[in-house]
Amino acid sequence: MPDQQLGIVMTLLSVLMVLFTGMIRAQPGDLTVTGLKVEYMSNPVGIDEHRPRLSWKLQTRQRNTRQTAYRLQVSETGKFSADGILWDTGRVSSDRSVHLAYRGPDLESGKRYFWRVQTWDNHGNRSGWSDPAFWEMGLLTPGDWAATWIEPGLEQDTTRPQPAPMLRREFQLDGNVRRARAYVTSHGLYEMKINGQNVGNQLFTPGWTSYHNRLQYQTYDVTDLLSSGDNAVGVTLGNGWFRGWIGFSNQRNFYGTRLALLVQIEVTYADGTTELITSDGSWKASTGPIRMSDIYDGEVYDATMEKKGWTNAGYDDSNWTPVRTARHGKVHLAAPDAPPVRKIQELHPVEILTTPEGDTVVDMGQNMVGWIRLRTNGPRNHIITLHHAEVLDKEGNFYTENLRAAEQKVTYILNGGGDEVYEPHFTFQGFRYVKVEGYPGELTKDDLVGVVIHSDMEPTGHFETSSALVNQLQHNIVWGQKGNFLDIPTDCPQRDERLGWTGDIQVFAQTACYNMDAAGFLDKWLQDLEADQREDGAVPYVIPNVLGENAVGASGWGDASVIVPWTLYQAYGDERILQQQYDSMKQWVEFMRERAQADSTTYLWDNNFTFGDWLSFNSDASDYPGAYTDKELISTAFFARSTELLHKTAVILGRNEDAMRYTGLHEAIKDAFQVEYVTMSGRVLSNTQTAYLLALQFDLLPEDFEHAAIRYLLADIRERGHHTTGFLGTPHLNPVLSQYGYDQQAYELLLRTEYPSWLYPVTMGATTIWERWDGIKPDSTFQDPGMNSFNHYAYGAIGEWLYKTVAGIEPAEPGYRTMAIKPTPGGGFTHVRSIKETMFGTTASEWNFTGDRFSMRVEVPVNTTAEVTLPNAAGKEVISGGEELSDGNGINTSEEQNEDLVLDLGSG
Numbered sequence: 001m002p003d004q005q006l007g008i009v010m011t012l013l014s015v016l017m018v019l020f021t022g023m024i025r026a027q028p029g030d031l032t033v034t035g036l037k038v039e040y041m042s043n044p045v046g047i048d049e050h051r052p053r054l055s056w057k058l059q060t061r062q063r064n065t066r067q068t069a070y071r072l073q074v075s076e077t078g079k080f081s082a083d084g085i086l087w088d089t090g091r092v093s094s095d096r097s098v099h100l101a102y103r104g105p106d107l108e109s110g111k112r113y114f115w116r117v118q119t120w121d122n123h124g125n126r127s128g129w130s131d132p133a134f135w136e137m138g139l140l141t142p143g144d145w146a147a148t149w150i151e152p153g154l155e156q157d158t159t160r161p162q163p164a165p166m167l168r169r170e171f172q173l174d175g176n177v178r179r180a181r182a183y184v185t186s187h188g189l190y191e192m193k194i195n196g197q198n199v200g201n202q203l204f205t206p207g208w209t210s211y212h213n214r215l216q217y218q219t220y221d222v223t224d225l226l227s228s229g230d231n232a233v234g235v236t237l238g239n240g241w242f243r244g245w246i247g248f249s250n251q252r253n254f255y256g257t258r259l260a261l262l263v264q265i266e267v268t269y270a271d272g273t274t275e276l277i278t279s280d281g282s283w284k285a286s287t288g289p290i291r292m293s294d295i296y297d298g299e300v301y302d303a304t305m306e307k308k309g310w311t312n313a314g315y316d317d318s319n320w321t322p323v324r325t326a327r328h329g330k331v332h333l334a335a336p337d338a339p340p341v342r343k344i345q346e347l348h349p350v351e352i353l354t355t356p357e358g359d360t361v362v363d364m365g366q367n368m369v370g371w372i373r374l375r376t377n378g379p380r381n382h383i384i385t386l387h388h389a390e391v392l393d394k395e396g397n398f399y400t401e402n403l404r405a406a407e408q409k410v411t412y413i414l415n416g417g418g419d420e421v422y423e424p425h426f427t428f429q430g431f432r433y434v435k436v437e438g439y440p441g442e443l444t445k446d447d448l449v450g451v452v453i454h455s456d457m458e459p460t461g462h463f464e465t466s467s468a469l470v471n472q473l474q475h476n477i478v479w480g481q482k483g484n485f486l487d488i489p490t491d492c493p494q495r496d497e498r499l500g501w502t503g504d505i506q507v508f509a510q511t512a513c514y515n516m517d518a519a520g521f522l523d524k525w526l527q528d529l530e531a532d533q534r535e536d537g538a539v540p541y542v543i544p545n546v547l548g549e550n551a552v553g554a555s556g557w558g559d560a561s562v563i564v565p566w567t568l569y570q571a572y573g574d575e576r577i578l579q580q581q582y583d584s585m586k587q588w589v590e591f592m593r594e595r596a597q598a599d600s601t602t603y604l605w606d607n608n609f610t611f612g613d614w615l616s617f618n619s620d621a622s623d624y625p626g627a628y629t630d631k632e633l634i635s636t637a638f639f640a641r642s643t644e645l646l647h648k649t650a651v652i653l654g655r656n657e658d659a660m661r662y663t664g665l666h667e668a669i670k671d672a673f674q675v676e677y678v679t680m681s682g683r684v685l686s687n688t689q690t691a692y693l694l695a696l697q698f699d700l701l702p703e704d705f706e707h708a709a710i711r712y713l714l715a716d717i718r719e720r721g722h723h724t725t726g727f728l729g730t731p732h733l734n735p736v737l738s739q740y741g742y743d744q745q746a747y748e749l750l751l752r753t754e755y756p757s758w759l760y761p762v763t764m765g766a767t768t769i770w771e772r773w774d775g776i777k778p779d780s781t782f783q784d785p786g787m788n789s790f791n792h793y794a795y796g797a798i799g800e801w802l803y804k805t806v807a808g809i810e811p812a813e814p815g816y817r818t819m820a821i822k823p824t825p826g827g828g829f830t831h832v833r834s835i836k837e838t839m840f841g842t843t844a845s846e847w848n849f850t851g852d853r854f855s856m857r858v859e860v861p862v863n864t865t866a867e868v869t870l871p872n873a874a875g876k877e878v879i880s881g882g883e884e885l886s887d888g889n890g891i892n893t894s895e896e897q898n899e900d901l902v903l904d905l906g907s908g
C-alpha cells in the first residue's frame, strides 16, 4: 500500500476506535452443549480407535464463560437410566471440552455406543444434558472377519485397462431385519448395491493408502436395504490406484494384478438372532457396461451392455463365471480416520462455445475436479465423447498438452430409446472446459452438470476483504484445496500425476487447516507416510509411495513428516497425533543427521538430491540470477527446522532424553549453518529471497544479524520489484515481512498484479491456484507443458497469512484454547472479515473503516479466551458496546503496548 494511504489510515485511527463483541448482557441459564464429535467425526459408524476422544462445544449468550466442570455418560442402549450406563465420569472439575479420551470398559466390535454431556460454567450455570450422540465400532480384530477374499474368475489382460468386473450373489433372509451392517473392502475400487440400491454415498472406496500395510474397510448401515425373503448384493470393481495406471512412467499394477473383494454383511433379526452373508466361493462374476476405467484416462461406458437387474434377486446369472477365493489376509485392515470422498456440489455450464478450430466446448466457469453428468437421448450404439481441459489457448482453442499423457476422456455409448443419464465411475477429471463430440441433437446447457467431488471435510474458514481480486485469490485457494484433497493431498488433479507429493502439503497444510477441518484427512495420510517411510528413515517424495524405494529423502519434501503433525497439533491441539507420528518424525531427523555426517563431521546436509526451491521465479535474462537458492543451504535449513520441531515435540511428550539430544543437535546445525552460509555482515549465501526467508523464519541467524538479513531481503524485493521465491520460500515471504514489522511491503507483494505475483493469475482469469507463477505468460502463451498445472495448491500457502495477519486470527495456545486476534489494517482495504470454526466454536475477526471510524468486531468461543490487539489504539478514544472501553463485561484487562491497545477477552 502506498505510504500516503497508510497515512490516512493512521489519521482515521487517531479519531475513533470502536470495538464490537457479542454485546449481549448476562442471560443466565442458557448454557447448552452442542456439536458432539468423536475423533473429528459426528456420529461415526465403524471406527477402530480403542480409546476414542470426545469433544463438544458450549453455547451461551453470557459473556466471559468458561466450563468449570463436566459430566459425561456412555450407554450401550441409548437410554441413560442407571442400569444401562457403561461409563459415567460423574462431575469432574475440569475445563476440558475437547479430545477427552474415553476411559470406560473395553469397546467391542460392531457395537454402537451412545453418549451425552452436561457442563457447568464459571457463572454457576448448569447446562442440561446434550442431545445424545453415538459412535459405532468397526471390526476390531482379524478374527471378526468371517468373510473370505474373492477374485473374479475372469481372464484379463492386465497390461491394458480392462472391463470392470461385476460380482454378485443372492441370499435369503428369514425374518424381519432389525439391524444390518456391511463391512466392505477391496483391491481396486468398489461400488456396491443391495437390491438395486446404492450402499452409502461414498466414492473411491476403499480409499488410497499404503495398501500392503494398511487397507481401509468401510462400515455401512444397510438395515433399510434388506428385507425378509430374497435379497441380492452386487459389487463393481475398478482398477483405481491399485492396478490402474499410476505415476508418470506408464506403470500399471503397482499393488497387484488382480482385483479382489471382501464383504461381510451382518444381519440381526427382530428376534435377536443373527445371520452372516459374506464373500465366499458362491459368488459369481461377469463384466458389463464399464469397458475400461482408469484414474487418468477416463472411462468407456457402453450402455448397451448394461445388465438390467443384476443387483436384484431373481437375475439369471447362469452364464456368469465362478469367483476364486484368495488369501489376502486381514491383519492390515483398518477403519478410516478420514472423511470419505463424496459428491459435494454441482456446477452448471456458463457457456457453450464453438472454438476457432470448430470444436463444441462447454465452459463450466470454474476449474473443477470430478466429472460431468450427461443427459442425452439418441439412437442405440451412438457414441458421445467428452474431453476435459483446464484452459483454452491464446486463440481460444481447446488445450490439453499440459495433461501430458493423461487422456481425461469419457466415452458413452448410448443404449437408445429414451432419456439417458450417465456419470463415470472409477475416474475423475480436472477441468473447466469440456469438448463434446458426437452429441445427438442440439447440446444445451441443461444437458451437462459438473459434479464436484472431494473428501468431505467440514468448511471451517471464511476470509473476505473489500478487494475483489484478493477475494478471488481466496476463492482460488479454496478451490485448489477442493480439487486436490481427494482422499490424499495431491499435487494436481488433471495430468498423469495426481500423487501425494510431500513437499506440496508441507507448504500448504497450515492454510488447509484454516479453510477446512483437515485433521482426520491428514491424520490418515500421515499413517501412510509412516507406513511407507523407508527403514533408514528416508521419507518418500510421494505418499502413498508409487515411485519406488529410491524416490526418497528430499529436504523440504520429507520434512512433511515433521511439519504436518506439528501443524495439526497447532490447529487442533491434538497431542495424540504427535505421539502417533513421533517415531516417524524422529526417524526422518535421524536420517538427515546420518546423511549429514556420512562424509564429514559437521552438521551440514550437503550430499543429497533435493528439488530445492521448486519453480521459483525464472528469468531468461542471464544477468538476473537472483532466484536460485543453493540446494545445500535449503537442506541444512530444513534439517535445523525439523530438528527444532522434534525437540519441541519431545518436550511436549515428556521424552526428556530426546529433548536434550535434539536441542543439542539443533544448536549444532545452527552453528554449522552460520559458519558455512552467513557472512560477518549478515548476508546469507545465495543472497536470494528464499535464503533470507528460511534463515529468518527458521531462526538460524545470530540475533544481532537478523536486521541485516531483513534489510538485504527488503533491498532485493525493492530492486526487483517482486518476489522471486518458489515452493519452499513463498509460504514464508509475507509472514517474515510481517514478523519484522514490514506489513506494508507484504501488502505490496500481495496486491501486485503483474507477473510474478499472486494476483497475476487472477487477472488472467484463474479460478484455482496455478503451479507456476506464469502458467499463462503475459503474452497469453503457455509455460512448458511438461510442468504446467492450473490446479496446484502450493502457492496458495499465502492463505495462512491472510487469516493470521490480515484478519489476525491465530491460536495462541495449540488448538485455540486461547487465541490471538491481531488484525493488520493495510492494503487499502476498508473491510476485512474472517471466520474460523475451531474445536471450541466460532471465532471471528472483522474490521472496517467507515468515515473516520475504525471498528472491529470479534467473536470468542465459549471456554476460550482471546488476546485482542486493537492496532494503533493506544491513547485513542475507544468505544466498546456503545460505551467507553472499560474492564468488565468480558474484558478482563486492557493494556497499552507500544502503539496498540491489548485486551484480554473472555468469550462472547
Ligand code: BGC
Binding pocket: 491, 492, 497, 501, 503, 504, 611, 614, 792
Ligand atoms: C509435482 C510437484 C512436486 C514436484 C517435485 C512435480 O511433478 O507436480 O508439485 O512437488 O514434482 O519437485
